[in-house]
Amino acid sequence: MTDSNSIQPMDSNHFQAEPTIPQCVMSIHAHPDDQEFTTAGTLAKWAKGGSRIISLIITSGDAGSNDPHHDESYKFILTELREKEQLAANSIIGVADTVFLRYPDGTLQPTLELRRDITRLIRKYRPDVVISGDPTVRFYGNTYINHPDHRAAADAACDAVFPSAGTRLIFTELLQEGYEPHEVKYLFLHGSSKPNTWIDISSTIELKIKALLQHKSQIEGEDVGKGIREWGTEDAKEHGMQYAESFLRMILVSEPK
Numbered sequence: 001m002t003d004s005n006s007i008q009p010m011d012s013n014h015f016q017a018e019p020t021i022p023q024c025v026m027s028i029h030a031h032p033d034d035q036e037f038t039t040a041g042t043l044a045k046w047a048k049g050g051s052r053i054i055s056l057i058i059t060s061g062d063a064g065s066n067d068p069h070h071d072e073s074y075k076f077i078l079t080e081l082r083e084k085e086q087l088a089a090n091s092i093i094g095v096a097d098t099v100f101l102r103y104p105d106g107t108l109q110p111t112l113e114l115r116r117d118i119t120r121l122i123r124k125y126r127p128d129v130v131i132s133g134d135p136t137v138r139f140y141g142n143t144y145i146n147h148p149d150h151r152a153a154a155d156a157a158c159d160a161v162f163p164s165a166g167t168r169l170i171f172t173e174l175l176q177e178g179y180e181p182h183e184v185k186y187l188f189l190h191g192s193s194k195p196n197t198w199i200d201i202s203s204t205i206e207l208k209i210k211a212l213l214q215h216k217s218q219i220e221g222e223d224v225g226k227g228i229r230e231w232g233t234e235d236a237k238e239h240g241m242q243y244a245e246s247f248l249r250m251i252l253v254s255e256p257k
Helices: 034-038 040-048 074-093 112-125 148-164 205-212 224-236
Strands: 024-029 052-059 097-103 129-133 186-190 197-200 244-251
Touching: 024 034, 024 040, 024 112, 024 148, 034 040, 034 052, 034 074, 034 205, 040 052, 040 074, 040 197, 040 205, 040 244, 052 074, 052 112, 052 148, 074 097, 074 205, 097 112, 112 148, 129 148, 148 186, 197 224, 205 224, 224 244
Parallel strands: 024 052, 024 129, 052 097, 129 186
Antiparallel strands: 186 244, 197 244
16 A cells, blocks of 8 residues: 655665755764764754754664773763763764663664654654665675664664654554654665765865764774765765765655745
């Protein structure tokens, strides 16, 4: 069965011009620093243009240490540290609101509970745009396996965007909490193997790097600026930009022409 609001995938070979700056954006990621590695240039650009940015971090990265001197009790310290790092990064980007769901790090699953929690926040903040990862991508080349938490977070985010956020009789308990349905207009998926939209981040790439550098517990000693500039150059190639971030952009609610 289909309805008028069913997602219609864009032709992956169709290049879309850079979209106008949205009013409200929700960025949904699994861990502190995921957002900074992937979409911080776009978010900073939109924040400077007047967007209200909501940053949703599903886990607090409490498993993000391989130090043999750290035991289970260190997770509480790491949670506090990594949330502070994320708040510092979000301040640089221009994020208006940050939400930590504090699901366990490393074992995230796209459960109905997680989808309900994300749906609740989409209905609360009512974003025009949701940004998350592409849940369908498991391997990047032959050197990196996409973290299962990344895929689980993106999977739950996509399902919350459609159909849960906009369908009245899904999670009816949210109606009792006062959260009416909301239809997200656009879904931006980073890390896609078939992007169709490129955002010029030449004016904000230094903010992206500065924000990423706030995650000192994870990247100390690494030359992250070099890597971020190389990725930005690669995304910008053939699109007339110096640095870019690429997305698969889904149009879920058509604007009047």
